[in-house]
Amino acid sequence: MKRRIYLDTSVISHLEEPREPAKMADTLELWKLLENGMYEVVLSDVVFDELKKCEEPKKGLLADYLDNISYEVVPANKETVTLAEKFIDFGILKEKDFNDCRHIAAALVSNCDIIVSWNFHHMVNIKTIEGVRKIATTGGFVDIMIYAPSSLI
Secondary structure, eight states: OOOEEEEOHHHHHGGGOTTSHHHHHHHHHHHHHHHTTOSEEEEEHHHHHHHTTSOTTHHHHHHHHHHTSOEEEEOOOHHHHHHHHHHHHTTSSOGGGHHHHHHHHHHHHTTOSEEEOSOTTTTSSHHHHHHHHHHHHHTTOOOOEEEOGGGTO
16 A cells, blocks of 8 residues: 655755755655555645746646656645644644644644655654654544655655
8 A cells, every 4th residue: 555645845845955965866766666655745825826936947847746756736725724723722733834734734634654854854754754643643633743854765
């Protein structure tokens, strides 16, 4: 059975990030696995909203990468927004980090096994991982893991 992984925007944006060659190399290696169907990929509308803010030619290049993989899109709805607000209410993240909360909520609602992110400040850190685990288990969601792309290659 394939693992379901949620990719936040930081992963996709590092496909074209020459200022961070190590992260870019790991992301490109992960992308090869995604192109070969090793994981079931989940994205949310938040990812696409954030990618719209990229400038060309990067925006077009990232769209080309996305055309090469299969993925499911989770739209924002009452359940994802309510769940995202819990991460703020419980002090896991701050109001200004609401999009990060929405990424996590989309991953939980869509029954992902893993959230993949390069965002060490807000997502791939012990405080967030433990907070998400508490909310996930009390809310009846799967025990989700949060990893950097290099952990999956």
